[in-house]
């Protein structure tokens with residue numbers, strides 16, 4: 237294989253420029269779909285592109301490794317642009333006045349304003365209330381990152397357009413991730429919010445705010461996102477468990493793709509709280525593929541849907557409950573174990589559906605009894621298998637299918 241390289245590349249940069257994630261196939265060796273082949277309708281197997289940080293790129297399906305060379309050049313070009321803009325915007329001040337100025341400049345620039353409105357499906361009012369800004373000198377968008385305590389930790393910077401599309405991520409100002417407790421960022425500032433909605437990023441956070449405003453619910457929800465990326469959301473939530481526990485519902489809304497599903501699972505498993513989820517793959521009444529909250533917001537507008545689909549689709553996350561109460565998993569099959577449910581979880585547990593759940597590689601029958609003889613609500617679980625099958629949960633939850641599967645074993 238004739239690799240091509242003209243610089244130094246990190247796997248993050250490569251995946252972002254290529255548009256597809258790569259798999260690690262060996263020491264310093266990655267492989268996955270070639271973005272250029274895919275754009276031409278090829279590479280259905282998704283293994284044309286080879287990447288090695290020291291050797292560079294190789295696409296096995298084109299003449300003279302043209303795709304490998306193009307990708308390398310594209311990353312080098314964007315590194316250059318990034319560096320130039322970075323040097324300029326890094327001097328951007330983070331105080332409230334600067335927010336206001338950037339925001340005023342965006343509202344004055346018709347062309348740049350329209351682009352954001354169209355891209356996220358939001359109104360001027362939302363742009364104003366979320367302080368979305370524009371730096372006219374560098375022609376970049378400035379999205380403020382505000383920690384829970386109100387401190388401004390920096391800006392996420394987006395360009396109006398690049399080869400990947402409109403309103404695309406460019407960089408973030410330095411130092412925003414230095415303090416782990418300041419990574420969790422708030423989009424709005426309601427006085428007494430009932431619920432927390434955790435979004436995958438700033439853009440989705442703005443779309444969520446605009447959505448809730450249409451139902452006059454923007455003050456019932458504290459919209460949150462991690463300034464350090466969707467994949468690290470669990471990490472950003474960790475220092476704020478007490479703060480989060482005060483909400484009636486904490487709703488996870490990550491992207492409807494593999495990285496998004498992994499991020500959601502990490503939150504459900506690692507943070508010791510009961511969560512709700514807004515699964516964008518299982519929305520009431522929508523059959524079309526929706527990848528993120530922005531997609532959903534725009535879809536709802538385009539189809540003139542007036543019902544509150546979002547609130548109708550919020551579901552309790554069984555995994556986040558099982559994590560709290562299935563402490564003893566080294567138990568015999570068919571031996572019921574009963575545990576008391578903490579008073580603070582009782583209201584939520586009313587919605588827990590009895591049934592078979594996969595958990596840590598085994599199936600359990602789980603049920604909640606709110607009126608047990610002992611007084612407090614109790615959760616009973618019975619281990620039903622020492623394996624799980626790689627089938628969708630709807631099939632597994634069907635007791636009939638489950639019995640058949642057991643008989644075969």
Ligand SMILES: [Zn+2]
Nearest residue numbers: 270273295303
């Ligand atoms: Zn290719």
